[in-house]
Amino acid sequence: MATETRPTTEMSPVYKPAEVEPRIYQRWLDADVFAPDGAGSRADGSKPPFTITQPPPNVTGALHIGHALGSTIQDVMIRRARMQGHPALFVPGLDHASIAAQVVLDRIIAKDGETRDSLGRERYLERMWLFINETRDVILDQERRLGLSADWGRLRFTMDDDSARAVRVAFKRLYDDGLAYRGKQLVNWCPGDQTSLSDLEVVAAPTTGTLWYVRYHFVGDDGTSDPTDTITVATTRPETILGDTAVAVNPDDDRYRHAVGRRVMIPFVDRIVPVIADPVVQMEFGTGAVKITPAHDADDFATGQRHDLEVIDVMTDAGRINERGGPYAGLTREEARERIVAELAARTDLAKAVPHQMILGRCSRSDHVVEPRLKTQWFINVKPMADRAMAAVREGRTKFVPVRFSKVFFDWMENIHDWNVSRQLWWGHRIPAWYCPDGHVTVSAESDGPSACDVCGRPSAELRQEDDIFDTWFSSGLWPFSTLGWPDETPDYTRFYPTSVLETGYDIIFFWVARMMMLGEWLTGGEPFHTVYLHGMVRDPLGAKMGKTKGNVVDPLGVITETGADALRFALIHGSAAGADSRLGQSRVEGARNFANKIWNAARFVMSARPDDVAADSPLGLAETHLLGPAEHWILDRCERSIVAVEKAYAAFEFGEAARLLYDAIWGDYCDSYLELAKVGLNESGAAGDDGDGGARKHAIWSTLTWVLDRYLRLLHPIMPMATEEIWSRLPHLATDPELLIVARWPDATDSDFKPDQHLSDGVAQLIETITAIRAARAESGIEASDWLPALIWLPEGAGRDAYAALEAAVGRLARVRPTLVNSRSELDAEGARGLAVITATGEARVLRSDADRQRERARLEKELRAVESQLAAAEARLSDHSFVTRAPENVVEHARRRAAELHEQADALRARLQET
C-alpha cells in the first residue's frame, strides 16, 4: 500500500547518482525484496519461478567490464521477472578459481620470501583462507554497487561445505557409473604451473619453428654400425631424441621397405631401437621417416601402444631433462635442444635444418609451452554425458540465444575427448579417492572418507587420500544444482531447478556451459537451464580486447563513481546484442548519464507542475476520457505502443532494442513532444475563455503526465533500477502499488480501461509535423528565434483539423508563431502572399513576414519541390509498373497510391506558391 510519504526533498537540477544509488540499494535491502520469498516479495504463487544462473566471479577478483555486462543482463532479466510476479531467484556466488587464486597468492607470499613449497600444503591453505576472507567481500560489494538484485541470503561459494559435498557425491556417482577412472595417460603438462591441464586450457600458438633432419645410424646384428648406413628422420623437437624408442615409416613407402625390421642407434643415450612400419606416418612429410617418442607426443604414444614400445619419460615436472637423459640431465628443455643440435652438427649427423610453420600448445595461464607427459591421473569419460546434453538441445529443452551457438556447441560435443580432472594444485577440492598399500582404489562421498578399502577391507588408517585436486570447472559445473541443495531434494531444488536462464559470455561455452549441461543431465536427470543467453566481449572504442597489460580497460567502478551505476548499465545494455561484441567508450557512458538526467528533469517538471487543487499524496490514475484532449490521446497511444514493443524486445532477449525503444520514447515522445504540449495545456486551462472546466482539464493533463511517466519508469526499471526507483518514489502511485518500484507490477496494455482515439492521435502527429515544418522554414529563412510572427494555417478536413482547436496555443508556442486557422487554401495566399510558405503532406501554412527575402524563399521552396518531385517520380514509376500493381499485396499498393496522391498535392502546392513568389 502506498501509505508512505513521498520524499519531499527538493530535486536538484542535476541528477546525482552518487547520493541516490547507495540509499536506494539500502532501501531494497531493508525491504527484503531480493529473495523470492522475502518479506517484500510480490510473487503470489500464480506464476512459476524464474531463476537465473550466473557465473560466479572469482573470489579474489574485482569487477571488470565484461562481468559488469553479464551481471547487468542477469539483473535486467531477474528484475523484469520479479515485476511480472514470478518468484525470481538470483543466487549470488563466488568461485574459488583454483589456479587463478594460487597465482595471486603465490605473488603475495613471494614478497615475504615464501613459496608454496616453503610453506607446505597445510600452511599454504591456511594463508589462502585468510586471504580470501579478506578479498571475498570486495567483489560482492562491487556487485551491490552495480545494483544487482541478487538474493544475498543464498550466497554460495564453490569451496563451502555444501559445494564440497556436491563435488564428492558427483564424483562418486560418476565413478560408480564407470565414467570417472584413473589411468596412466598422456596429459598436458605445464612446467611453469607444474600441473596438468585440460585440453581447453592449452591454447594453440602458431609458431615458426625449425624442422631438423637427423641421421640415425643403422646397427647390424653384431651391434656394429656403418657410418654411411643411416636413415634420416625429421623432428621439431630434437631434445626428445633422448626418449626415442623407435623409428617409424609408412608400410607402403618403397623407399624404406628394406629398413623396416632393422635397428638404429639413438644418439647420446646409445639405445638400439627398431624401425617399424605404421600407417600414421605420412610419406610426403619430411623424409617419410619419423622418430617415435611415446612419452612426449600424443601420436607417438598411440604408435607406441600399437607396437608395444617402451615409454621413456626424459623430463622432470619442472621441464628439465631428467636422469634418463644421460649427459643432458639437469638442462632445461631449451638448453638441451640447443646442445643436442650443436652436437649433432658436430657429428655431421644433422642433415639440414629448415624453418617450419607449426602449432605450439601453450598454457593459457602461464604461456609456458605445454609438455605432453605420461601421468597417472583421474579422467572422466564424458561421451555418454555429452550425448544427453546434445539431446537436451535437439529436443529444445535447452535453447541457445543466439541460436547459432548451438552449432558451436554440437561441433565441440561431437568431438569431445575425455576430461582430465586432476590438478597438481592445492587450492581446490581434493579428489575423494583413497589408495591402500595394495593399490586398491576407494572413492567415497563421505566427508571424512571411507572407513575401509572397498576391495580388501584395510582400515581407513592405512589408506592414503589422493593428493590431486579437481579442475576448478568440475565444481563450477555443478553450480546450477549444487547451489540449490543437490544432492538433497531440498525445497529450493524442487522449486527452482531446472533454472530458467543461464547468462554468460560465449567465451566459456566449453569450459562451463557444456560441462554444466553434461553434469546436469547425468546427475540430475534434467537440463540445468532452459535457455543459454550468451553475451559478447566488451571492447575498447577501437575494438581492441580490453586487457590490463594493454592499459585500455574501462574500470566499471570508476564509471559507477563518476556517472552512476545506472548510466553504466544503460550504456552496456544499449550497445549490446546477444552473442555480439560491443565497444564501450566515454561518449556512450555520457549519453547514458544524460539520459538519466533527462528523465530526472522531466520528473522534476512533472512534480512541479502538480495543480494546486491536487493533493500531494493523491493516487495515480488517468482522468475520465472526456477530459483528455488530443495530446493526451496521442501520448497514451504512443505509450501503449511502446509498452508492447518494449515487452516484445525483453521477451526476445533483445535488451539493446528495449533500451533504444525506451530512450526514443522517453526522450522523443514524452519529453520533446508531450511535455511541451502539456505545458501549454496546463498554462491555458483555467485561464479566461476556457470552457469553465479548466481545473479538471489541468488535472487530466497532469494525470496523463504522471501516468505515462509511471509506465515508462516501470519499463526502464530493469535497466536503470536506481534512478527509476528514486523518481518513482516521488510520483503518485496506484492504490494497489507496493512502496517500491522494484516489486511494482510490470506494465501491461490492460492496466487501464482507456483506449486512445486513433483519429485524435493521428491528428496530433500531423500537427507535430506542421510545427516541425514551420520551425524548419523559420530557421532556413534566418528568422530570429525571438521573433514571434503571425501565421495562417490551413488543414484539410480530417484528423489534423479536428485536433487543432485544442492545440492551437501549443502549435503557436512550439512553432513560435501567432497562429490563425483558415478555412480554405485560397485564404492563405489572400492574406499571406508575402509570408513564408510551409507546405507539408498534410497541411499548409504561411508565416507572415513583410520583409521576406524573395530570393531565399524561392531557393528554399525549389529545394523542397525538387525533393518532393523526385519522390513523386519514384512513387509514380512504381504505380505505373503493371506487375507491381497486380502482384504486390493490396495494402502495399493502396499505401503507395495514397502516398503518391499526397506527394502530388504537395508538389502542386509548392509549384503554385513558387509562381507567386
Next chain:
RNA sequence: GGGCGAUUGGCUCAGUGGUUAGAGCACGCGGUUCACAUCCGCGGGGUCACUGGUUCGAAUCCAGUAUCGCCCACCA
C-alpha cells in the same frame, strides 16, 4: 585445414523483403522558450564492401568474391 561472425553517414551502432535507410556522438547554424546547456530548435552528411541471382520490389533472401575479426584442429 574446418567453422562462425562482421562489412550501413567522420566515429559507434539500429534497421532481416514494401513509403523518403534511422539514432547517438562528432560537425555547421541559431537559441538566457519559467524540467534539463548532462539542454532546446534547425541543418549538412550514406551508390547500405563488391559481383551475380531470386523477386513486382533487396541494406534485408541465395551464391560467390574481398577485407577484418573470432573459435576449433594430435600430425613429426
